[in-house]
Amino acid sequence: MRREATIIIDGKEATAEDGSRLLWAILDAGIWIPNLCAIRGVEPPHGGCRLCWVEVEGPAVSKVEGPAVSKVEGPKKPVTSCTRPVKDGMVVRTRSEGVDRLVRAGFEMLLSTHRLDCRVCPGNRRCGLQDIARLRKIPLRGKRLDKIEPDFPLDESRPELGINPNHCILCGRCVHACHVEVKKGIIDYVSRGLRTHVGTFDGAPLNTQGCGDCVRCAQVCPVGAIYLRKRAAD
Amino acid sequence: MNEFGVKKARANFDRLKAEAAKATDALRGGARVLVGTATCGRSAGAMAVLDAFRREIEDSGVEARVLQAGCIGHCYAEPLAIVSRPGEPSLVYHHLTVVTARTVAKKLFLEDDPCLEFLLGAVDQSEIFPTLADLPRFGREQRRLLRRCGLHDPGDIMQAIALGAYAGFVRAIEIGPGKVISAVRESGLRGLGGAGFPVWRKWDACARQSDHERYIVCNGDEGDPGAFMDRTILESDPHAIIEGMLTGALAIGARRGFAYVRAEYPLAVRTLSKAADDARKAGLLGNNVLGSGFSFELTIAQGAGAFVCGESSALMYSVEGKRGMPRVRPPQSAERGLFGKPTVLNNVKSLASIGPILEEGPERFASVGTAGSKGTAVFALAGKIVNAGLVEVPMGTTLRELIFDIGGGIPKGKRFRAAQIGGPSGGCIPESLLDTPVDFDALRAAGAMMGSGGLVVLDEDNCVVETARFFLEFTQAESCGKCTFCRIGTRHMLDILTRITTGNGRLEDLSLLDELGREITDGSLCGLGKTAPNPVVTTLRFFRDDYEAHIQEKRCPARTCRDLMSYYILPERCARGCDACVGSCPTEAIYTDEKRRIKVIDQALCVKCESCVLACPHQYDAVRRISPVRDVPPSAPKPQKKA
Ligand SMILES: Cc1cc2nc3c(=O)[nH]c(=O)nc-3n(C[C@H](O)[C@H](O)[C@H](O)COP(=O)(O)O)c2cc1C
Ligand code: SF4
Ligand code: FES
Numbered sequence: 001m002r003r004e005a006t007i008i009i010d011g012k013e014a015t016a017e018d019g020s021r022l023l024w025a026i027l028d029a030g031i032w033i034p035n036l037c038a039i040r041g042v043e044p045p046h047g048g049c050r051l052c053w054v055e056v057e058g059p060a061v062s063k064v065e066g067p068a069v070s071k072v073e074g075p076k077k078p079v080t081s082c083t084r085p086v087k088d089g090m091v092v093r094t095r096s097e098g099v100d101r102l103v104r105a106g107f108e109m110l111l112s113t114h115r116l117d118c119r120v121c122p123g124n125r126r127c128g129l130q131d132i133a134r135l136r137k138i139p140l141r142g143k144r145l146d147k148i149e150p151d152f153p154l155d156e157s158r159p160e161l162g163i164n165p166n167h168c169i170l171c172g173r174c175v176h177a178c179h180v181e182v183k184k185g186i187i188d189y190v191s192r193g194l195r196t197h198v199g200t201f202d203g204a205p206l207n208t209q210g211c212g213d214c215v216r217c218a219q220v221c222p223v224g225a226i227y228l229r230k231r232a233a234d
Numbered sequence: 235m236n237e238f239g240v241k242k243a244r245a246n247f248d249r250l251k252a253e254a255a256k257a258t259d260a261l262r263g264g265a266r267v268l269v270g271t272a273t274c275g276r277s278a279g280a281m282a283v284l285d286a287f288r289r290e291i292e293d294s295g296v297e298a299r300v301l302q303a304g305c306i307g308h309c310y311a312e313p314l315a316i317v318s319r320p321g322e323p324s325l326v327y328h329h330l331t332v333v334t335a336r337t338v339a340k341k342l343f344l345e346d347d348p349c350l351e352f353l354l355g356a357v358d359q360s361e362i363f364p365t366l367a368d369l370p371r372f373g374r375e376q377r378r379l380l381r382r383c384g385l386h387d388p389g390d391i392m393q394a395i396a397l398g399a400y401a402g403f404v405r406a407i408e409i410g411p412g413k414v415i416s417a418v419r420e421s422g423l424r425g426l427g428g429a430g431f432p433v434w435r436k437w438d439a440c441a442r443q444s445d446h447e448r449y450i451v452c453n454g455d456e457g458d459p460g461a462f463m464d465r466t467i468l469e470s471d472p473h474a475i476i477e478g479m480l481t482g483a484l485a486i487g488a489r490r491g492f493a494y495v496r497a498e499y500p501l502a503v504r505t506l507s508k509a510a511d512d513a514r515k516a517g518l519l520g521n522n523v524l525g526s527g528f529s530f531e532l533t534i535a536q537g538a539g540a541f542v543c544g545e546s547s548a549l550m551y552s553v554e555g556k557r558g559m560p561r562v563r564p565p566q567s568a569e570r571g572l573f574g575k576p577t578v579l580n581n582v583k584s585l586a587s588i589g590p591i592l593e594e595g596p597e598r599f600a601s602v603g604t605a606g607s608k609g610t611a612v613f614a615l616a617g618k619i620v621n622a623g624l625v626e627v628p629m630g631t632t633l634r635e636l637i638f639d640i641g642g643g644i645p646k647g648k649r650f651r652a653a654q655i656g657g658p659s660g661g662c663i664p665e666s667l668l669d670t671p672v673d674f675d676a677l678r679a680a681g682a683m684m685g686s687g688g689l690v691v692l693d694e695d696n697c698v699v700e701t702a703r704f705f706l707e708f709t710q711a712e713s714c715g716k717c718t719f720c721r722i723g724t725r726h727m728l729d730i731l732t733r734i735t736t737g738n739g740r741l742e743d744l745s746l747l748d749e750l751g752r753e754i755t756d757g758s759l760c761g762l763g764k765t766a767p768n769p770v771v772t773t774l775r776f777f778r779d780d781y782e783a784h785i786q787e788k789r790c791p792a793r794t795c796r797d798l799m800s801y802y803i804l805p806e807r808c809a810r811g812c813d814a815c816v817g818s819c820p821t822e823a824i825y826t827d828e829k830r831r832i833k834v835i836d837q838a839l840c841v842k843c844e845s846c847v848l849a850c851p852h853q854y855d856a857v858r859r860i861s862p863v864r865d866v867p868p869s870a871p872k873p874q875k876k877a
Contacts, residue, residue, distance in 0.1 A: 047562035048716045050757050077756065083562040105753040109722040144746065145726050170715065189557060189715060192540070194725045196715025 005088035010095070016086045021045060023052050023082040026094060033094050034103055034132045036222050037171035038082035042180075045082045046172045050106045051132070053078040053099045057091040078102050100136075107132055108142040113150055113194065114223075115166035116140060123167065123224020152197055157205035161218045161228055163187075165197035168225035174198060174217035186211045198225070235527040240407055243526035247404045250516060254395035261393070265298035265343065267291070268316040270384055272305035272469040273501050274462065274623075278312035279331070286332040287315065290339035298343060304470020306384025309623035311354055316385070317342060323363060328354040357385075371625060371640040376602065378610050379586050380626050383470035388505050391512040394473040400518060402592035406481045407526050414485040414592065415441065421596035422608030423588075427453055427544075427581030428659065428685045429761070430607070430674035436578050439568035440486040443576035448488040450479055451553070451572060451579040454495040454502065455537050455544035458657030459708060461688035463612045464582040466624055468495060468502035471586065472509035476519065476532065478585025481592060483530045486578055491530065492553050496537035507534050541658075541712035545760050546579045547571075548714065559714045560760035581686070583612060603629035607673040615641045617690040618648065627672065634668040637691055648693040651792075652777070656685025658705040659765035661772035662698060681772040683765070697792040698777045699784055702769040703731040709766040720763025723754040727770060736797040739785035747774060789862040796842050799861040801835055803846075807856035808832040815857070818849035827870040834869040 005018040009029050016025035023038050036049040055078055078098045093099070110129065118124050118140075133140050152165035170189075175198060179185045186209045190199045200209050217226045269275070269284040287300045298319075308314060311328035317338065318324040325348060327338055334352050341347040348363065356363040366372050377383075386393040394400075406414045419434035440448060452475060456464040467474065479491045493510075495503050510532050513519040521529045535553050542548050548558035550572045571577025587609060591599045600608045607629040613636065615622050620642030627636060633653060637643065644650050652662045661682030663670065670680050677684050692701060710724040727750050730743045751767035751774075758764045774781060783789045790798040803815070803824075810831040816824045823839035824846060826832070833856075835846070847857045860866050 044561050044565065046716075047759055048718070050718045050759065080562070083564075085564060102753065102757050105723075105750075106718045106757060109718050109726070112726065113722050146729065148722075148725065148729070169718075170721070172716075189559070192715055193711045193713045194715075194721060196713075196721060 003088075005086050005090070007086060007088070007090040007092060009092045018088060019085045021082055022054065022056075022084040022086050022090075022092065025086055026054065026081055026092065031094055032135060033081065034107070034136065035082060036128045036169060037173065039173060039176060042176065046176070047080055047083045049110075049169065049171050050080060051103055052081045053102045054081045054084075055079075055093045055096050055099055056084060057093075103132075103136060104138055107136070107138050108145055110169050111140055111142060112145040113148045114169065115150055115164075121167060121224040122227035123221070127224060128222035129169070148194070155199070155206050156229065157207040158211060159229060160213055161206075161215050161226060163198065163206065163226050165199065165225065167223050168198055169223055170196060170198070171222060173220040173222065174226050177216040177220050182212070182214050182216055184210070184212065187217065235407070239525065239527035243404060243407045243524040243528075246517065246524045247400065251395055251401070254392040257392045258396040261299065262318070263320055265296070265319045266317075267298060267300045267339070268303040268318075268385075268387070269300065270305050270312060270314045271302040272384075272466055273499070274305050274309040274466070275312045275314065276501070278309075280313040282332050283313040283315065283330045283335045286335040287339050290336040291343070294340055294344055296339070296343040298339075301387045302389065303386060304383045304388050305466045305624065307380055307466070307624035307626070308354070308621070310621045311623075314354070314384075316357060319343070323360040324357040325363065326354040326357060326366060327352045370642070371621065374631060374635060374640050375626055376610055376628050377626050378590055378599075378602075379467065379474075379583055379612055380471075380624065381590070382474065383466060386471075388470055388472055389508055389512075391473060391509065391516055394471070394509075395516075398593065399471075399473040399589065400477050400480075402589035403477045403481045403484070403518075404524070405592045406484050407524070407528065409592075411441065411485045411487065414481060417592055417596045418485070418588070419596075421587075421591045421599040422603070423584065423591065423599065424607060424674060425581055426583035426587070426611070426684075426687070428656070428683065430684060433580060433584055436568055436580070437482060437485050439566065440576045440578045443569060445576055446487065447573075447575045448486055449572045449575055449577040450482045450486060450488045450491040451550065451577060452479055452491070452493040452585055453544060453546070453549060453579055453581045454493060454499075454506075455549060456496060456499075456582075456686060457541035457544045457712075458659075458686050458688045460614065460616045460690050461657055461686050462614050463624060463687050465499050465502050467582050467586050468499065469505050472506045473513065474586040474589055475506070475582055476509060476513050478580070478588035479532060480518070480523070480530055481588045482578060482580065482585065484528060486576075488578070489529055489531065491532050492535050492572070493532060494535045494537055494543075494549055494553060496543075497539055498537075503534060503536060510534065540714070541709070542714045542760075542762050545762060548760075549579065550577065557714075559716050560762070562759060583687075604671060604673045604676075606675050611672050611684065611687060613672075613687045613689045615689050615691070617654075618644050618693040618696065619691040620645050629673055630671045632669050632671050633663060636672065636689070637668070641691070644691065644693045648695065651692040651694055651696055652698055652701075652773075654682075654690040654692065654701060654705070654769065655688070656683040656768075657688040658709045659683060659761065659768055660685045660688070661768045662692075662701065662776065663772070664776040667776075681768065681775065683768070695792055695794065697735070697790050697794045698773045698780050699731065699790075700735050700792075700795055702773045703728065703735055705769040706731060706766065709762060713762065713766075714760075717757075717759040717763060719754045719757035720759070720766060723750055723757070724763065724766050726750060727754070727767065731770065734781060734784050735790075735795045737784070737788045737795075739781075741782075741785055743785065744774065744778070744781055747771075787862055788864075791861075793859040793861040795861070798863065799842070799859050800837055800863045800866045801840060801842065801844075801846060802858050802860045802866050803833050803835060803850075804856045804858055805830060805832045807854055809851070809854045809856070812851065812854065814849045814851055815846035818845040819843075820845065825872050828873060829870060834872075836872055837863075837866065 003018040014029040034051040037046045150166040156162040355366040424430040543558040552558040751771040
């Protein structure tokens, strides 16, 4: 049963379906906040990029203290909006010191392991990272963290598209597209820790894996990690 | 389940229990030897000891049965055996070898000589023998979770039943699901898998779901390095876990359960599988349990060998055959868990606590512990501690009591430095906080956490910075890679720590570590990332001097960080003439100062392998570790090789 909830975002009233994820209510209200991994309608959300921070006041949430669980005023700590269900009466702030701190930290971390060669990158000028840098005024080349230059091999075994994990931010959109949308499951997450990347089973070349020509993965990639090769060529 | 089913279950169980009592009385009537053959015992040589007992008893024609049992927690004294003779107190022998086992068997059974030299103590009160209760740790210990561990053969369900297994579950059938949840609530039991969430809450939330296909899952992943409590219970008292799962299933209305055990625990997997088969044959698992009308099927699933698979949502994906990656909440598992169905997940120890709560009543359970944490806690004591092993203490026991009174303190008269509690997610506690009680909330306030109960003691020879680096290296490598803060942020912290321990640190690194630690804790998706900075943040708070010494003086106070220390042979201790170290050195770095006739290490050639320290005869003990490197006194130059 659909129930409308009225919430306040940055002082403005907005309505959204009760229990739907807050990020969409914010974007639908015409307010942009950073987000790279959320896909509308997909449940549960991926929640991996950790950039869509907001601050939520009230209503009460459960708190565990000893054997007792009490309802207390909602925390002022930033939460990821793509994972937070909308509740009637919610008061949301999309900017605050706490929010900006985590957005900046997450962004700096992503960039610290991102091969920064925008000029030759197929994602140049339609890149989610460049958008965030521009709109939130965060430099692409941060000074706080040392650069950890990635060195994954490319897979350009197919003429239509290529995979360059050195640009990948692991938003999971391509994996979702390949597994859920086109139901092939050719690419997936590989390895652990900082070596985690998107690739094929055992690192086999894409053209040996029965990959069709839907190129959905290249279409959903928000950066230049999976790209149409024609485009790269022109 | 109806009234008729309840009565039938009671009658069937009473019959089973009487049968079990008869069988074990017969067993107890004769002489028997119980050898502890859990993984800890086996690695100390218990299988050879078991074999020695068998052969000696066969050779000497004595009437006695030799059986395998689990672990009684005295891992430091392993291999152990409990020897019983009719009408005599049961005696525990420790540090057995093939030779001493044969001696004990022969002398005790044939010559009535109790072999006091190998005796740890008598199990029960005795006038003649020292008893286990007289050992300092036993005065403080309280065995509830481990009540049957090591005292029966886990491969024989009758022995477990005779010792009380499944009595709580049958009580649960009698009182019904609602009252079971109330009893667990009144007991105050909090999850012993780390987070300390009230067990009844999850059960209650799951029981309220509209979807009637529900699951209960046992978390036996135990991925913390240094922890082995869950393994011990799985190997030594598997029926306690099955009983807990049955009772939980009854309470939440699940007909199917999974026990997820890490594949690195093959003996635990085998023992639990055998126990489940035995329970099935006894009518305690499967269709129409004990004739009650309630059905429950248990499947054993093997872990995928990743630390993150202990996280509840990742574990459920792993059971489903998917990559073990945690997912965001809500929905909670109680709403949508395994296969998208309402699911309760509990730790091995939480489940093993359930039987006694129902059998003896929740008040008994709640009578032990602190205001916020009831019952007992099981710790795996490891590191620089005299009595390593498993201990079970009432919540509220202080860390000082745990380490010094029960654990016997630090070996070789060394000084206590810190205690790392809760594994890689936990924190490092300094001397000044040793009076912190074992309690979920008190430990968290001190910056550590109960975690799953690993406790590693560090002495003056352990570098706290290196310890923090070690744990972070573990979590960093085990990060599932899903979210930014954990995947990348922990790697930056690790790089900084590596820089510091190799003498390349900068003073600004300390504030950066602190900032990153807070960001990762606030920003990560799951508990792995949220707690990964804990060892670093706590050591930075309590041992800042150590960090500064590494950075500013290039000095490692424990003199263990390789790049910041050197080996040096003390001239006044070096035995003239002795050549023991020279041959031990793989790089031929040791030469003789001909004038003083002492040995000298050529620092340029030394690879810091420690061979000379081990080679130097005990009575000379001349090799020292020195940090910083520049403090190494000058030595006579190496003589030029004659042509
Ligand atoms: C990275 C990570 C690893 C974990 N590993 C374990 C584990 O090995 N065993 C365990 O019981 N709980 C583990 N947990 C905690 C579980 O997520 C869960 O809270 C617990 O099993 C619930 O049981 P309880 O309520 O009975 O404590 C882990 C959590 C995280 C975040
Ligand atoms: S915190 Fe670490 S382990 Fe947990 S989801 Fe994020 S990357 Fe995976
Ligand atoms: S959009 Fe919310 S975590 Fe990525």
